[in-house]
Amino acid sequence: MKRLHYYLLNGGIDVMTSKTLDHFLKENLDDLKERGLYNEIDPVEGANGAIIKIDGRELINLSSNNYLGLATNERMKEAAIEAINEYGVGAGAVRTINGTLDLHVKLEEKLAEFKGTEAAISYQSGFNCNMAAISAVMDKNDAILSDELNHASIIDGCRLSKAKIIRFNHSDMEDLRTKAKEAKESGQYNKLMIITDGVFSMDGDVAKLPEIVEIAEEFDIMVYVDDAHGSGVLGKGAGTVKHFGLSDKVDFQMGTLSKAIGVVGGYVAGKQSLIDWLKVRSRPFLFSTAVTPADVAATIKSLELITNSTELQDQMWENSRYLKEGLKKLGFEIGNSETPITPCIIGDENTTQKFSKRLNEEGVYAKSIVFPTVPRGTGRVRNMPTAAHTKEMLDNALAIYEKVGKELGII
Template identity: 50%
Template sequence: MRMSKAPRVVFPHKDTTALRELLREARTTGRPDAGGQPHRLILVVTDGVFSMDGDIAPLPDIVAAAEEFGAAVMVDDAHATGVLGRNGRGTVDHFDLHGRVHIQVGTLSKAIGVLGGYVAGSQALRDMLIQRARPFLFSTSHPPAVAAACIAAIHVLQEEPELINRLWVNTIYFKGELKRLGFDTGVSETPITPVMMGESAMAQRFSQRLFEEGVFAQAVVYPTVPLDKARIRTIVTAEHSTEQLDRCLEAFAKVGRELGLIGG
């Protein structure tokens, strides 16, 4: 977006009323850099799943708003790929918005477990990126082993959808138990489960104590998140056993009581 030098405006988190207002304004005032001429393209960009809170974008309403004002939509599905939708196809599939989201990008470094990313869009878009996109043109391509591992991971998603079921079973269990212990897991709706700590010092201390108890879970602090919203960011996988999750929960409970974050 920066490289395109297009004017950009940020809409508040998941706020489609504000988005509609901004789209209306953009359509009314036109291009600030070209004497108010109509915009050639307006692109609404959102994450599918938000990385820090684990909440899901209201994609159906974002798409509806974009359609009302003749804008295109791009979804960054880094955290939805392999998690939401049939065989982990992501939020477009999850919300059945096929054909109405123009660009879906994602990473192959999270659920896919390898490296790299993808852009799904029209042939014209793909040709343009291959011919013109500097980060692509001036980067070394993946070695064959990386490409092969990505393809193998996609095959696993296609052939073993039970892995995704297990991911969700683990997610519901882990989140439920954290809440039962008295922890605040924010607004998460996905495997990304923040455990809210408040101050940065508490989050860092908590993470250090968890490590001493045999659990590696890192603190996320300001400026990645607001000053008073420091957290331990956890994510379960399909491969975690109930015993492992229980061991982790025990450590959270012990440290939480010790540091006065939960009662009991």
């Protein structure tokens, strides 16, 4: 009878769950909703550009990571279509069997050139990169010094490695030096690694790479930089490491191909020997089907566009400056971002959710970000101005921010 009951309740879909699971899910989902921590997903109807359509309404989009507007670039779409016609829609196998197409080799050559390294390896996502590369090199006999605000994929990659994780205060070089010295002098660990985001995604600040490299050299420690939000943005597009002129000093340059690059996937760039090792020991490379031909071809075209001109980067930075100045003038707390990432820090989670909802109702899509993505009490709406936004769009957005901010007593 119980099975029939579930069958009828679910419209004829045969579902069987335990009472324990039902209780766990209901209790915790209700709790998240009450505290303003439940994330609603809004499907986008069409392309993810500067203007998006959700529920039939057009909204100014300030939540995309599409920094340079390349996700809808016509030349990249053409390259993807040509690749489908020649190679098909899938790679057909993992890279180590026969899923490595000549397109994948070309992409990795382009990535190495782009990042200024001997070689590069591509993965299915940026998250996969951190799960793959960290655990392929570090183990239970090692220690990782990790910035306390590092991305979740770094945290999970560190955990997977089973290495000792030593967190240091965010961008606090004195704390990092102290902990690096203690770890080195303890003699407990075979290898040490410092891991940091290049650009921190929630506040938009940039890692202090020159100081990090100096500390690493002093204590013979590897350096790993996750440049997901730096690639295509800083260093004339080449990223945070290139921005500081440290391409020959950083052991691991990791990044995504899904943000400024505009497609999907990830990569690790470094010495040839490192890449050779990752190709035989990193599990996502060994056990996941390769990135599709269309995505690879579009990424190659994107890298060509970025390296041949800074026009899109220039427009992105101008739009970033304009939006930041406008929000600050209105009285919003926007933190100390050094990149286009522009948070409006509200604080209370429920107020943050309400603010985001009202912006949406007025015509701006700016997603609320709350715990656990950011610490409790630091809820914010994160704005991502791109090269595709016009001044008119940004002016309209600022007018809506002013109206809603005053309505809710935020400004």
